[in-house]
Amino acid sequence: MNPGDIAWLLVSAALVLLMTPGLALFYGGMVRIRHVLNMLMMNLVAIPIVTILWVIGTYSLMFDEAGNPLLGGLGAAGLAGLGTTALVGSALNLMFAIITVALISGAVADRMKFTAWVAFAAAWSLIVYPLVGRSLFYGGGVLRELGAQDFAGGLVVHVSAGVSAIALVLVLGPRRSHRKEPIRPHSLPLTMIGAALLWFGWFGFNAGSAGAAGETAVTAFMATQVAAAAGMAGWLALEWRLTGSPTLLGAVSGVVAGLVAVTPAAGYISPVSAMAVGALGGLAAYGAVRMKHRFPFDDALDVVGIHLVGGVVGSLLVAVFANSSFGGSADGLLAGSAGLVWPQVASTAIVAAGAFAMTWVIAKALDSLIGLRVSDREELEGLDLSQHEESAYSPE
Amino acid sequence: MNPGDIAWLLVSAALVLLMTPGLALFYGGMVRIRHVLNMLMMNLVAIPIVTILWVIGTYSLMFDEAGNPLLGGLGAAGLAGLGTTALVGSALNLMFAIITVALISGAVADRMKFTAWVAFAAAWSLIVYPLVGRSLFYGGGVLRELGAQDFAGGLVVHVSAGVSAIALVLVLGPRRSHRKEPIRPHSLPLTMIGAALLWFGWFGFNAGSAGAAGETAVTAFMATQVAAAAGMAGWLALEWRLTGSPTLLGAVSGVVAGLVAVTPAAGYISPVSAMAVGALGGLAAYGAVRMKHRFPFDDALDVVGIHLVGGVVGSLLVAVFANSSFGGSADGLLAGSAGLVWPQVASTAIVAAGAFAMTWVIAKALDSLIGLRVSDREELEGLDLSQHEESAYSPE
Amino acid sequence: MNPGDIAWLLVSAALVLLMTPGLALFYGGMVRIRHVLNMLMMNLVAIPIVTILWVIGTYSLMFDEAGNPLLGGLGAAGLAGLGTTALVGSALNLMFAIITVALISGAVADRMKFTAWVAFAAAWSLIVYPLVGRSLFYGGGVLRELGAQDFAGGLVVHVSAGVSAIALVLVLGPRRSHRKEPIRPHSLPLTMIGAALLWFGWFGFNAGSAGAAGETAVTAFMATQVAAAAGMAGWLALEWRLTGSPTLLGAVSGVVAGLVAVTPAAGYISPVSAMAVGALGGLAAYGAVRMKHRFPFDDALDVVGIHLVGGVVGSLLVAVFANSSFGGSADGLLAGSAGLVWPQVASTAIVAAGAFAMTWVIAKALDSLIGLRVSDREELEGLDLSQHEESAYSPE
Amino acid sequence: MKLIVAFLKPFKLDDVKDRLQRLGVTGMSVSEVRGFGRQAGHTEVYRGAEYTVDFVPKIRIEVIASDEITPAIVRAITEAGHTGEIGDGKIIVMPVDEVVRIRTGERGEDAL
Amino acid sequence: MKLIVAFLKPFKLDDVKDRLQRLGVTGMSVSEVRGFGRQAGHTEVYRGAEYTVDFVPKIRIEVIASDEITPAIVRAITEAGHTGEIGDGKIIVMPVDEVVRIRTGERGEDAL
Amino acid sequence: MKLIVAFLKPFKLDDVKDRLQRLGVTGMSVSEVRGFGRQAGHTEVYRGAEYTVDFVPKIRIEVIASDEITPAIVRAITEAGHTGEIGDGKIIVMPVDEVVRIRTGERGEDAL
Ligand SMILES: Nc1ncnc2c1ncn2[C@@H]1O[C@H](COP(=O)(O)OP(=O)(O)O)[C@@H](O)[C@H]1O
Numbered sequence A, B, C: 001m002n003p004g005d006i007a008w009l010l011v012s013a014a015l016v017l018l019m020t021p022g023l024a025l026f027y028g029g030m031v032r033i034r035h036v037l038n039m040l041m042m043n044l045v046a047i048p049i050v051t052i053l054w055v056i057g058t059y060s061l062m063f064d065e066a067g068n069p070l071l072g073g074l075g076a077a078g079l080a081g082l083g084t085t086a087l088v089g090s091a092l093n094l095m096f097a098i099i100t101v102a103l104i105s106g107a108v109a110d111r112m113k114f115t116a117w118v119a120f121a122a123a124w125s126l127i128v129y130p131l132v133g134r135s136l137f138y139g140g141g142v143l144r145e146l147g148a149q150d151f152a153g154g155l156v157v158h159v160s161a162g163v164s165a166i167a168l169v170l171v172l173g174p175r176r177s178h179r180k181e182p183i184r185p186h187s188l189p190l191t192m193i194g195a196a197l198l199w200f201g202w203f204g205f206n207a208g209s210a211g212a213a214g215e216t217a218v219t220a221f222m223a224t225q226v227a228a229a230a231g232m233a234g235w236l237a238l239e240w241r242l243t244g245s246p247t248l249l250g251a252v253s254g255v256v257a258g259l260v261a262v263t264p265a266a267g268y269i270s271p272v273s274a275m276a277v278g279a280l281g282g283l284a285a286y287g288a289v290r291m292k293h294r295f296p297f298d299d300a301l302d303v304v305g306i307h308l309v310g311g312v313v314g315s316l317l318v319a320v321f322a323n324s325s326f327g328g329s330a331d332g333l334l335a336g337s338a339g340l341v342w343p344q345v346a347s348t349a350i351v352a353a354g355a356f357a358m359t360w361v362i363a364k365a366l367d368s369l370i371g372l373r374v375s376d377r378e379e380l381e382g383l384d385l386s387q388h389e390e391s392a393y394s395p396e
Numbered sequence D, E, F: 001m002k003l004i005v006a007f008l009k010p011f012k013l014d015d016v017k018d019r020l021q022r023l024g025v026t027g028m029s030v031s032e033v034r035g036f037g038r039q040a041g042h043t044e045v046y047r048g049a050e051y052t053v054d055f056v057p058k059i060r061i062e063v064i065a066s067d068e069i070t071p072a073i074v075r076a077i078t079e080a081g082h083t084g085e086i087g088d089g090k091i092i093v094m095p096v097d098e099v100v101r102i103r104t105g106e107r108g109e110d111a112l
């Protein structure tokens, strides 16, 4: 591998790692002051859990040549025997695995036992992630064989995290104060800092998924920027029209929605298509978040509205906008081919159903084994004190 | 283009994108608590506005081969037909266009209608930026033909944003509380976070302007670091002497002043010259900020003192310190040539006069069309509630 | 030098620069509200001090070919005559020199005169750093001749900063409120932001120390990630067991401890060894911090417990885990060779003793010349007002 | 005229406010205090060191009221602020000489 | 001796302070409160959901004063704190038994 | 029953609390205020411009106490809060009509 490609992949891996604390801050700003540290900790602790399991076995389960199309063998356990190309790829993929688990934490804010989260994160990242990941990121993966295209993880990361969030909160139940009292973000500047790091890191996420510093990386980079911008524009436009006010929380949420939507398509589309994908992602996510009160679960920080909806929209739009003259090998409807429609629809449905079912089983099992929820008193007192015995801010 | 150069330009583009949220935080920490989100939003919203216009047409107006020396044609509208080299350059240049608009927002803090800002940002970025930019960044641009040297945008970015800030606040008028009550920064740690991201991003801004990962990039990188450091040293030394206290706000302001000053020169000068440029930038900016009460306009967060003054100082110092043995093709006074004096003086004057005039016309037009200012009551209540219906912090 | 390597080293230098404001925020969140800006300023001001001295002479003292094994000549003063390879190396090494000084500031929080800190930082960075640095980072350095291995500065950066912290606080004395009143961190989210930037930057620190974007960089990158994760896991596991609560401050402290421990070894070890090194670093640092009350000095923010202990552990573990099949040229005990034991033990002891002695002399000299400490009243009132005449937060 | 001051558990504020509104109380002022009392503070842990935080966050409400309605207000706060656990807080009633509404200059009960 | 407590619109603090200083008042203490009253709170929007924030930020000032000057102080606050719009706030005057200056131990009016 | 309110230098809070505890006081409530008085505020500098911050941070404590113990409390605060420098603050003693403990409904001295 040439130094330019190595440099780009190392940078990308560092950028994607940064997204997880970025996400922690993004979420952390949105919760109330007595639950802040717990939110930061759920994200932070995903890093050692996923990293250690990755070295021990997840990488091997996901990418080992031996094994079957569903799961790899344990030949690469301990990351043994990886050459430079494989090792740098493993580093980048590790960072994807981390943030996928971390994304789910936004849904369970303010009420989940920290021990239960640790156990959940470990189980999810060892079982659900490699199964979904191998199906799309590994050469002979089953959904890839179906013809599904998922450039940087719209399905593997966002759809799987989004449906898993539903499954988990269905078992966990809603926050005590859900729909009873207003729950305002304690610090939007903190959320803004997180959003900045997410956006910055997403360039590594998408353009790093090209696997080299070449044409596809540049295509993906530009698509990422344009879709993020269009996502913000889409969300703000609709919000402004419907509520009369363009909000900061809306702006950064729209950015994330645009980024999610372009993730599966980034390396395959023109800048103009990226604008459409991002805008549709932002609009759809705003619509979903606005209608969330109709759904019978409490997804505290809108993992579903933004990541599941954005991911589904993006995955389906691959079948519309993919254009092999910009990258990739398949064409979508606008390039005159309907060949992607079925693979994209089917793979989205399969990932959603599969991740939902597995997560529900894990959540149920953990709930009966150790209990997922803190007591009412702990929830009232705040998870920072009850789970971590510390306070986010001290005014003295 | 080789992978190493692509990697470096992609990284640089990501770094420069990060500067805009960095600037938002830098400015956001300086305003009072009830105007924070509006400040963040003015910066954030510059991103979709400039990005979408860029794809549609600004890029083409600025860089299209067709067209005339002042404005390009629309051949590259939609970024159509760009090869990898052009596309990665377009991505990097887009990020410059974004932050230039965002810089202006600091001057208008706490009193501008958000709708008016949106309209202003769109008009400015579609009219003023490509005209100034083409004159210096495009091969056959008129000021470039004159022999002017602007390595990374001292004129295109900082001088043009700085004079535009004056024009805009002259039309907008001062904050109600200007010179009546003390206006203290609500969170200097937030400003510090912004400064950190700005400094970090500026390596992409300057060393990325080399266009490749080679000798000039390294020269520019070192000059950037040294000038930022010297800018802080210069500001702090003078401030310490005159007020008795070296402040954090002074330190980070000095950093930005040093960075601004070195921007037009970064790829042309030795590390020792960079020290002089940075220090002079810091000293001049501190002097300007200290004397700002003499000027009949309210530039709230010192866009003029720092970006205009720093940019002018830096652009003129190119004529002193440029040395073709470090990079570039022209020599300054210290290298024995007076050939740069006239081009630098003239181009600085032309950019300043041109951007001022165009911005004043845009501001006047918008003021009569939609009104630039919020009502007194909205200003008193805070722009966060009145423009965005949300609050930065919630103490519960 | 090829563009890929240049790109990687420029990125690494930018990443390591970012670590210093990152450290400022990490430390800044931990102090009380009236000392925040002083903590940020001690870190910030290290940048111009070290940078300016570096250009003038420190670089030359450390790396000039002329001179003797202890100190270089002044042939490279002003960074004169450096080619591209040397200049980019100089940029990266400059960033290391900056953060090393900044690290010490954590120990002296809340009580040191700002003038004294400025003088101390200058003296330390001009005298102690190049002596220690040349011994290990320069081709013919004395400890390198001994066979000592210090991949990215476990000794040069962490051990030297850690022992210097002890020397300095012994002369400075404890905070007035030390062991009298609880001193709680004023903002753990701020500390978290700092930790995120530190972790991100550390990829440049370690993988950039490979000097090129090749195999060793990839090895070091993966080791860095795994050790950081294992450091967090180690600290949290022990803390959870002993106090009943896994804390955020513990999590980020464990990350830093793991990163410190892997620094001297990063380019020489397998991912599995990195897991051991990180975990041992985290465990040892937690143990040290927990026992700090037994020691008769007030190291306010645990520079000793984390950087000295982590650095010593890491340097000694090189002799255990180094494996030339992963990088470097020497093997440790597990690879069947005891040859590193003596060089690692001896060099650790020499660096610790030497840096301690020199720092103690500098501290004593400055204390009698200008006095190190603020008055009791200034300490009570807070260093932000007394040293900088500004306040971190304004609630209006 | 009386000034009724109460120290409450923070999460009881909404209940108390609702009850007072139902009683016809049209105004009150609320601030945060740190309470010290029988209710134990909590422990916090930072890098393994434990700190006892003596003070417990409480809400302080102030209600100006006519003499007649004061007993009803005290009763309402006692009921709505009650959890039965240590730390529920206190109510004090204090005499007031005069009340003025700044907007109109009205005095006494008219000012409420 | 009286304690005068007033709830004010935050931006009126400077005017009130200036007027009291001109009256010869040498001290006061100020804190932030959240006021509930006739003045409506505002709406906030987060991700499209609207929240009504009932409480309005107010400033609470306390002035200890001799009986003689108290009416003048009340008048000064009424005037300087006045905008004429709903939410201008209230002033209450309360009896004080004793005042002590901690620095000197002086009592009564000497303590002011 | 009395309400004792004191404005103190912030760093004196711990001393005062300890002294009151030794006197047998079992509860108090504490809040932050900005004090204006003889003690001069400080100067702050931002980008070379100087601002005078008139207000000095103070701690406000409130103690409800029986009539008998009130003089001892006032004495204790006067002593423990004393530095002898300008800005040590004031103590005021105010009459209280009634005290209620929310948890039990107890009234008067039983409520303390
Ligand atoms: N003597 C007192 N003076 C002022 N405030 C008090 C006093 N005693 C208690 N408080 C306030 O009431 C709160 C609850 O008191 P506490 O003794 O903990 O419980 P309870 O009232 O249920 O016996 C305290 O946190 C404090 O704010």
Ligand SMILES: Nc1ncnc2c1ncn2[C@@H]1O[C@H](COP(=O)(O)OP(=O)(O)O)[C@@H](O)[C@H]1O
Pocket (backbone or CB within 6 Å): D026, D027, D028, D029, D062, D063, D064, D065, D101, D102, D103, D112, E007, E034, E035, E036, E037, E038, E039, E040, E056, E058, E085, E086, E087, E088, E089, E090
């Ligand atoms: N009964 C009351 N007790 C305590 N504070 C009150 C009371 N009524 C009003 N206030 C305070 O005065 C403020 C203004 O009252 P409001 O009813 O809104 O306007 P106005 O005084 O102009 O009629 C409130 O926000 C609150 O802080």
Ligand SMILES: Nc1ncnc2c1ncn2[C@@H]1O[C@H](COP(=O)(O)OP(=O)(O)O)[C@@H](O)[C@H]1O
Pocket (backbone or CB within 6 Å): E026, E027, E028, E029, E062, E063, E064, E065, E101, E102, E103, E112, F007, F034, F035, F036, F037, F038, F039, F040, F056, F058, F085, F086, F087, F088, F089, F090
């Ligand atoms: N008349 C007053 N009414 C209310 N609070 C006062 C008054 N005078 C002083 N204070 C409070 O007491 C504090 C100390 O007063 P100051 O005049 O500075 O010092 P000293 O009490 O030592 O003479 C002030 O900051 C303020 O909080």
